[in-house]
Amino acid sequence: MIELSGITKSFNSGKPNQFTAVDNVTLTVHPHQITIFKGPSGSGKTSLLTMIGCMARPTSGRIFLRGVAAARPFQQEGLEVVEITSLPERFLNEIRRSTFGFIFQQFNLVKGITVLENVMLPAYPTGEARALFRARALSLLEQFSISRLAGQRVELLSGGELQRVAIARSLINNPSIVIADEPTAHLDSKLSQEFMAIAGRLKGEGKSVLIASHDPIVYDSPLIDSLVEMRDGAIVDIRSCR
Amino acid sequence: MILHPAALALMLIALLVSGMGIYAGYYGMRILRYWNPACGSEQQLELERRTYLISTIMSYILSFELISLFLFIYTADDLHTLFTGAMCAAGTLAVNSFGYPTLLIKIINFLLAGIWLILNYTDNRGYDYPLIRVKYILLTLIVPLLVLESGLLCAYFAELKPDIITSCCGSLFSHESGGFSGDLASLPYRQTRIVFFICMAITVCSGLVFYVALTNRIRALTGLFSAQKVQQKFSDILKCGGGYLFSIAAAVTFLVACASVVSFICLYFYELPTHHCPFCILQKEYHYVGYLLYATIFGGAVAGIGAGVLQPFRKTGSLVRIIPDIQRRLVLITLVCYLLFTLITVWKMIFSALKLA
Amino acid sequence: MNQALERHLNILDFTLASLLRRRAKNLSLLAIYLLVVFMLASLAFFVTALKKEATIILSGAPDMIVQRLMAGRQDLVPADYAVEIAKIRGVTAVRPRLWGYYYDALNGANYTIMASEDPAVVPGSATIGAGVAKARNLAVGDLLPLISYDKSPVMLEINSIYPHGADLAAADLIVISPDDFHQLFNFPGGQATDLAVTVRNPKEMSTVAAKIAGTFPDSRPILKSEIQRTYQSIFDWRGGMTLILLTSALISFIIFAWDKATGLSADERKEIGILKSIGWETSDVLLLKFWEGLVISLTAFLLGVVLAYGHVFLLSAPLFAQALKGWSVIYPRFQLVPVVDAYQLSVLFFLTVVPYTTATIIPCWRAATIDPDAAMRY
Numbered sequence: 007m008i009e010l011s012g013i014t015k016s017f018n019s020g021k022p023n024q025f026t027a028v029d030n031v032t033l034t035v036h037p038h039q040i041t042i043f044k045g046p047s048g049s050g051k052t053s054l055l056t057m058i059g060c061m062a063r064p065t066s067g068r069i070f071l072r073g074v075a076a077a078r079p080f081q082q083e084g085l086e087v088v089e090i091t092s093l094p095e096r097f098l099n100e101i102r103r104s105t106f107g108f109i110f111q112q113f114n115l116v117k118g119i120t121v122l123e124n125v126m127l128p129a130y131p132t133g134e135a136r137a138l139f140r141a142r143a144l145s146l147l148e149q150f151s152i153s154r155l156a157g158q159r160v161e162l163l164s165g166g167e168l169q170r171v172a173i174a175r176s177l178i179n180n181p182s183i184v185i186a187d188e189p190t191a192h193l194d195s196k197l198s199q200e201f202m203a204i205a206g207r208l209k210g211e212g213k214s215v216l217i218a219s220h221d222p223i224v225y226d227s228p229l230i231d232s233l234v235e236m237r238d239g240a241i242v243d244i245r246s247c248r
Numbered sequence: 249m250i251l252h253p254a255a256l257a258l259m260l261i262a263l264l265v266s267g268m269g270i271y272a273g274y275y276g277m278r279i280l281r282y283w284n285p286a287c288g289s290e291q292q293l294e295l296e297r298r299t300y301l302i303s304t305i306m307s308y309i310l311s312f313e314l315i316s317l318f319l320f321i322y323t324a325d326d327l328h329t330l331f332t333g334a335m336c337a338a339g340t341l342a343v344n345s346f347g348y349p350t351l352l353i354k355i356i357n358f359l360l361a362g363i364w365l366i367l368n369y370t371d372n373r374g375y376d377y378p379l380i381r382v383k384y385i386l387l388t389l390i391v392p393l394l395v396l397e398s399g400l401l402c403a404y405f406a407e408l409k410p411d412i413i414t415s416c417c418g419s420l421f422s423h424e425s426g427g428f429s430g431d432l433a434s435l436p437y438r439q440t441r442i443v444f445f446i447c448m449a450i451t452v453c454s455g456l457v458f459y460v461a462l463t464n465r466i467r468a469l470t471g472l473f474s475a476q477k478v479q480q481k482f483s484d485i486l487k488c489g490g491g492y493l494f495s496i497a498a499a500v501t502f503l504v505a506c507a508s509v510v511s512f513i514c515l516y517f518y519e520l521p522t523h524h525c526p527f528c529i530l531q532k533e534y535h536y537v538g539y540l541l542y543a544t545i546f547g548g549a550v551a552g553i554g555a556g557v558l559q560p561f562r563k564t565g566s567l568v569r570i571i572p573d574i575q576r577r578l579v580l581i582t583l584v585c586y587l588l589f590t591l592i593t594v595w596k597m598i599f600s601a602l603k604l605a
Numbered sequence: 606m607n608q609a610l611e612r613h614l615n616i617l618d619f620t621l622a623s624l625l626r627r628r629a630k631n632l633s634l635l636a637i638y639l640l641v642v643f644m645l646a647s648l649a650f651f652v653t654a655l656k657k658e659a660t661i662i663l664s665g666a667p668d669m670i671v672q673r674l675m676a677g678r679q680d681l682v683p684a685d686y687a688v689e690i691a692k693i694r695g696v697t698a699v700r701p702r703l704w705g706y707y708y709d710a711l712n713g714a715n716y717t718i719m720a721s722e723d724p725a726v727v728p729g730s731a732t733i734g735a736g737v738a739k740a741r742n743l744a745v746g747d748l749l750p751l752i753s754y755d756k757s758p759v760m761l762e763i764n765s766i767y768p769h770g771a772d773l774a775a776a777d778l779i780v781i782s783p784d785d786f787h788q789l790f791n792f793p794g795g796q797a798t799d800l801a802v803t804v805r806n807p808k809e810m811s812t813v814a815a816k817i818a819g820t821f822p823d824s825r826p827i828l829k830s831e832i833q834r835t836y837q838s839i840f841d842w843r844g845g846m847t848l849i850l851l852t853s854a855l856i857s858f859i860i861f862a863w864d865k866a867t868g869l870s871a872d873e874r875k876e877i878g879i880l881k882s883i884g885w886e887t888s889d890v891l892l893l894k895f896w897e898g899l900v901i902s903l904t905a906f907l908l909g910v911v912l913a914y915g916h917v918f919l920l921s922a923p924l925f926a927q928a929l930k931g932w933s934v935i936y937p938r939f940q941l942v943p944v945v946d947a948y949q950l951s952v953l954f955f956l957t958v959v960p961y962t963t964a965t966i967i968p969c970w971r972a973a974t975i976d977p978d979a980a981m982r983y
Contacts, residue, residue: 056978092285096886097375103884114879118626130615131889133608257955264963300887301970329837
């Protein structure tokens with residue numbers, strides 16, 4: 007369970023061009039569900055996801071991770087609840103690395119290296135043995151039926167293949183929460199449907215899936231559990247779809 | 249002024265190091281002033297990023313200090329041919345009044361930088377920035393010393409005039425000459441030898457006791473879950489456990505060992521009862537054994553003092569679990585280094601052609 | 606521990622891959638880095654080799670030389686000085702030496718001519734250095750014509766040629782008999798160029814020198830140790846001067862390195878953004894950059910040192926020879942004895958790698974602190 011209380015994120019604070027992306031958001035995200043953040047661009051949904059995903063820190067407010075397998079120092083202390091807003095970057099990062107997987111709008115694959123290397127990339131700094139995460143990467147490629155592409159450079163892939171590589175990469179460190187930011191923006195309807203099917207499969211595996219989107223294929227999908235609608239940095243509606 | 253390439257290299261390094269030090273120190277002060285981890289403001293984020301830069305700079309400073317310390321001694325050694333009367337580094341350093349102070353401050357800076365990095369390493373392992381203030385206060389103390397060092401170094405090389413007649417190790421480190429170095433040499437080797445071995449024994453024993461205490465503490469801690477519980481139930485195991493004793497012993501032993509090198513250890517290497525120079529053992533004729541001796545004694549001292557510096561923070565927040573682990577490793581490093589030093593000394597005492605009654 | 610090692614290996618692996626991917630950019634950096642290391646290393650090797658060479662020469666030189674001064678200029682020493690000096694306590698031997706310079710109009714070179722008491726050098730024969738042999742294209746048994754003071758030729762048969770080795774000393778040397786020497790230069794009898802004095806106990810050297818100076822106020826005793834010292838400082842000074850001239854090159858290199866490190870291409874910036882967004886931490890990127898710098902530095906350093914070695918010891922340093930040797934117009938080509946030690950290499954390392962590393966710390970840090978959510982905002 008992820009609890010947000012009074013989350014505000016502003017940029018250029020104190021300057022004339024100050025801009026508040028997320029304004030005093032309080033919200034609970036339930037585990038093992040697909041949660042959609044819906045809203046026009048600039049409504050603050052991406053900023054909100056970056057804060058939940060430990061990528062950025064809110065200007066004020068607090069975020070709690072409850073019952074989420076978190077990074078080492080916290081496991082050791084056996085803490086049920088981890089308050090992530092005041093953590094140093096390296097700890098936020100450790101939580102992010104072990105708990106969250108990210109899928110980006112532009113897929114954000116590194117050019118010039120192979121598909122397999124791209125999928126393994128998030129595991130490089132974890133200090134895990136290469137053989138272990140290589141095997142995991144191969145089995146993920148297998149799972150998304152793109153094993154044949156393993157040795158290919160990403161420049162040569164089609165949109166659908168890129169998307170699968172991006173999904174495989176987000177799962178390499180075995181995260182319990184997958185965050186996707188406008189994942190279908192560059193996909194046709196068929197591929198968008200396929201993405202939602204994969205999201206459903208991930209949920210079936212017990213993962214939580216958080217998606218920011220303004221694509222009807224995503225927010226009208228029968229697979230989703232709750233829908234958070236945002237506008238101008240604030241939540242206008244929270245709906246349960248069960 | 250002397251235009252030796254190594255002298256130019258050393259001055260260049262000194263300037264770079266003090267430049268980096270001033271830069272790091274400036275941001276260190278800003279961190280001390282504006283640090284507020286509870287706040288997610290852009291300024292705080294910026295400061296947190298600076299901490300990465302400062303740690304990087306400090307690790308480079310430490311490694312530069314370490315290599316330039318040896319390069320400095322080696323250069324002094326190489327330059328001795330330019331000075332009438334100088335036979336090794338000891339003579340070159342005595343050419344003007346900046347030589348020995350430069351060496352001394354280089355050693356101090358090396359120790360301090362090492363301790364800073366130990367603090368930094370510990371601080372980075374804790375999730376609540378437990379040592380941030382201590383760390384940056386220490387940094388602001390180190391920076392002036394770095395600047396002083398480069399000033400002394402440049403003054404030393406600037407004042408080197410090749411036609412000066414200097415005294416060398418024979419006269420500098422001999423019983424007859426006055427001053428500090430003469431005093432070191434005139435320490436009665438028999439008593440110094442006894443003091444040296446007593447100090448080593450105390451350090452090693454207290455180190456072992458401390459090591460065992462730390463192991464027990466780690467074992468006791470792994471069974472417990474929250475930090476609060478640890479503090480309530482096991483306040484007794486968090487007691488000092490000989491940490492300070494060990495650290496002070498390690499520091500004293502470091503000084504005693506340095507004095508012993510001049511007083512008696514080097515005699516066994518030179519196999520001459522009157523040659524007290526601490527630099528000649530760095531030369532090829534003695535198989536560069538000096539480097540090993542100094543590396544072990546310096547390494548052991550940094551680790552040993554570092555373990556003691558961490559001692560007051562063993563109950564601070566998230567460090568309860570982290571410090572015993574780090575301290576245990578530091579103790580181990582000190583023990584290995586010091587024992588190696590003692591081993592070399594004893595080996596040479598037995599197999600040297602020189603026998604001191 | 607093992608985990609830390611794995612992390613280093615993985616990141617190093619990625620570093621190497623990305624260095625190869627950006628070949629063009631890295632090669633230009635490497636080329637300039639290499640050039641700087643090459644220049645400095647050549648200089649250092651050359652100066653050290655010359656010092657070494659000088660030490661070899663001096664090792665055969667007498668402990669003390671006594672000259673005579675006349676009106677502030679060096680003049681010939683009367684032979685009876687030698688007799689008097691030999692009487693001083695502590696002096697084992699005094700040997701009057703006859704030597705001078707000979708200008709060879711044929712190729713514009715100066716030779717050193719020395720008279721030897723050695724019975725092997727009979728009148729009419731000469732032993733020459735390899736440099737002379739080469740310049741005049743001579744072999745053992747050939748005749749070497751020299752022009753004496755009154756323009757009459759003196760024919761000398763070459764009886765042997767000094768081998769390579771302590772080349773700097775022997776290269777321009779022609780050793781002839783004292784008779785030929787007197788004839789060649791019209792050198793007055795009963796006089797010597799200077800006196801070589803041998804002293805039994807090196808510690809008495811300065812006492813003996815003081816006594817000689819007292820007995821003969823117009824004499825000038827020169828100790829070997831003094832010559833040694835002068836050589837050392839002259840070479841160091843020359844090396845240092847050249848180094849200062851090269852400083853401008855070094856500084857422009859540092860600026861170049863700074864520029865390269867700061868001017869991250871949009872591509873690289875994006876890549877680091879991606880790395881950070883998928884879970885790489887600032888210190889991981891710093892480590893990546895550290896490895897990158899280390900790989901480039903070590904490659905440039907090792908290649909530069911190896912090339913400099915070839916330049917100095919195989920090709921005899923064509924780029925520096927004129928500037929640094931500087932005691933003969935066209936000095937006979939000679940091979941330097943290779944001397945390389947760890948000390949020299951560490952000085953070189955300090956002069957090149959350390960400034961480069963320092964120049965890149967801040968740009969690397971800037972690159973490493975790109976916001977992890979930057980990748981989300983494209």
